[in-house]
Amino acid sequence: MIPHALNILIETERLTLQPLKPGDAHALLAIFSNTQVMKYWNTPPWTSLNDAIDFINQSEADMRDQQSLTLGIYLKDTGQLLGKCLLFSYSQQSRRAEIGFGLGHEYWGNGYITEAGRALIDYSFTTLGLRRIEAEIDPDNAGSAKALEKLGFVREGLLRQRWEINGVVSDSALYGLLAQGWCEGTSA
Numbered sequence: 657m658i659p660h661a662l663n664i665l666i667e668t669e670r671l672t673l674q675p676l677k678p679g680d681a682h683a684l685l686a687i688f689s690n691t692q693v694m695k696y697w698n699t700p701p702w703t704s705l706n707d708a709i710d711f712i713n714q715s716e717a718d719m720r721d722q723q724s725l726t727l728g729i730y731l732k733d734t735g736q737l738l739g740k741c742l743l744f745s746y747s748q749q750s751r752r753a754e755i756g757f758g759l760g761h762e763y764w765g766n767g768y769i770t771e772a773g774r775a776l777i778d779y780s781f782t783t784l785g786l787r788r789i790e791a792e793i794d795p796d797n798a799g800s801a802k803a804l805e806k807l808g809f810v811r812e813g814l815l816r817q818r819w820e821i822n823g824v825v826s827d828s829a830l831y832g833l834l835a836q837g838w839c840e841g842t843s844a
């Protein structure tokens with residue numbers, strides 16, 4: 657189980673990362689109903705407010721059970737929800753988890769995921785004591801690949817034909833980042 661506090665709040669220069677609230681449903685739907693944002697996701701774009709409400713409720717339940725850690729990414733100045741980042745597939749014994757992120761299309765290219773990602777990785781290694789963080793992406797997802805590499809992740813392999821979604825088969829690129837190196841200040 658991921659041993660985080662329920663009232664977690666991570667601050668960066670421009671952003672705060674904190675658990676999603678019921679009032680975020682409309683903003684969350686606007687982000688994840690966008691086909692560009694969902695192009696490489698393993699689920700289709702959201703279509704109704706219930707998709708967002710269900711996601712927020714499930715995230716809260718999973719956080720309470722310490723199964724995963726899902727945080728909204730908010731602009732500090734305005735409180736605007738920009739997207740979300742999460743840790744999941746946690747292995748306590750091996751001290752590893754998987755990371756994921758998604759940002760509203762209009763917010764891409766401002767360095768927000770670099771900033772949010774660094775903060776979540778730092779929290780994962782220094783506070784949660786993780787030893788390794790993994791990310792699995794579609795090899796065609798150039799934006800995510802670049803963002804991960806900028807965060808210090810190394811592409812470690814290609815998992816062939818890993819997914820089949822609506823009859824479309826796709827590969828997965830697996831990325832890894834170690835605490836060793838990051839905590840010595842050499843990764844970021």
Ligand SMILES: CC(C)(COP(=O)(O)OP(=O)(O)OC[C@H]1O[C@@H](n2cnc3c(N)ncnc32)[C@H](O)[C@@H]1OP(=O)(O)O)[C@@H](O)C(=O)NCCC(=O)NCCS
Pocket residue numbers: 692693694696697755756757758759760763764765766767768769770771792793797798799800802803806
């Ligand atoms: C991937 C994603 C999170 C990147 O967020 P972002 O805030 O735009 O990323 P940043 O601005 O921090 O950029 C990080 C680096 O990636 C590069 N980059 C971002 N999007 C890119 C794209 N589409 N193509 C090529 N490079 C891209 C940036 O130029 C930057 O590198 P640089 O500083 O050398 O110029 C965002 O595009 C997104 O939400 N995509 C859809 C969701 C998704 O596919 N998530 C991955 C599944 S885990």
